Amino acid sequence: AQSVAQPEDQVNVAEGNPLTVKCTYSVSGNPYLFWYVQYPNRGLQFLLKYITGDNLVKGSYGFEAEFNKSQTSFHLKKPSALVSDSALYFCAVRPLTGGGNKLTFGTGTQLKVEL
Amino acid sequence: DAGVIQSPRHEVTEMGQEVTLRCKPISGHNSLFWYRQTMMRGLELLIYFNNNVPIDDSGMPEDRFSAKMPNASFSTLKIQPSEPRDSAVYFCASRGTVGDTQYFGPGTRLTVL
Numbered sequence A: 001a002q003s004v005a006q007p008e009d010q011v012n013v014a015e016g017n018p019l020t021v022k023c024t025y026s027v028s029g030n031p032y033l034f035w036y037v038q039y040p041n042r043g044l045q046f047l048l049k050y051i052t053g054d055n056l057v058k059g060s061y062g063f064e065a066e067f068n069k070s071q072t073s074f075h076l077k078k079p080s081a082l083v084s085d086s087a088l089y090f091c092a093v094r095p096l097t098g099g100g101n102k103l104t105f106g107t108g109t110q111l112k113v114e115l
Numbered sequence B: 001d002a003g004v005i006q007s008p009r010h011e012v013t014e015m016g017q018e019v020t021l022r023c024k025p026i027s028g029h030n031s032l033f034w035y036r037q038t039m040m041r042g043l044e045l046l047i048y049f050n051n052n053v054p055i056d057d058s059g060m061p062e063d064r065f066s067a068k069m070p071n072a073s074f075s076t077l078k079i080q081p082s083e084p085r086d087s088a089v090y091f092c093a094s095r096g097t098v099g100d101t102q103y104f105g106p107g108t109r110l111t112v113l
Helices: none
Strands: A003-005 A010-014 A019-021 A024-026 A031-038 A044-050 A056-058 A064-068 A073-078 A087-095 A109-114 B005-007 B010-013 B019-024 B031-038 B042-050 B053-056 B065-071 B074-079 B088-095 B102-104 B108-112
Touching: A003 A087, A010 A019, A019 A109, A024 A073, A024 A087, A031 A064, A031 A073, A044 A056, A044 A064, A044 B102, A073 A087, B005 B088, B010 B019, B019 B088, B019 B108, B031 B074, B031 B102, B042 B065, B042 B074, B053 B065, B074 B088
Parallel strands: A010 A109, B010 B108
Antiparallel strands: A003 A024, A019 A073, A031 A044, A031 A087, A056 A064, A064 A073, A087 A109, B005 B019, B019 B074, B031 B042, B031 B088, B042 B053, B065 B074, B088 B102, B088 B108
């Protein structure tokens, strides 16, 4: 069975500083990995995904994520955080082949960016 | 594109009443997913459809929950009878045949008193 772990319930960072939101996964075979963001009272918005190829994936709003197969990780990063990045972030995984359509989501990490 | 559309956005009802949530997926998408989000359980997949056919309903909590997709542009999630523990935000998402990104609707916030 596939699973996702987001070890931090909350991450605090000062505006202008780099941010990292951690994600590790477990899946049979090669993974299909996603990051979504949820602002208060809104639905989940797609940020970026990794399928194959370059391990560094660039997404919306200046976010990027680095796929590390040996560490089974897909950490979300941004070089300079903004207060407006404060939101709930979800990592998700499914097998690249097989496994049906089911995405497995992590429990979410609340990012708080302060002035 | 208007994105995934859900209605109503908010629903307040009394225990025992029937509740129907509605979803219109993105045009051309052939997979549709219903999720439930609560503080205690996080985001849970309830059921998903491929080409209007239910594929996996193992996440549906109990027989009080049912979902239908009569055509490619409409799906419903029904709870009958509703209970206070059903209070949550219910999301619908759709996915196209190209690529594998699920796009979420704004959600329906259900409160059962």
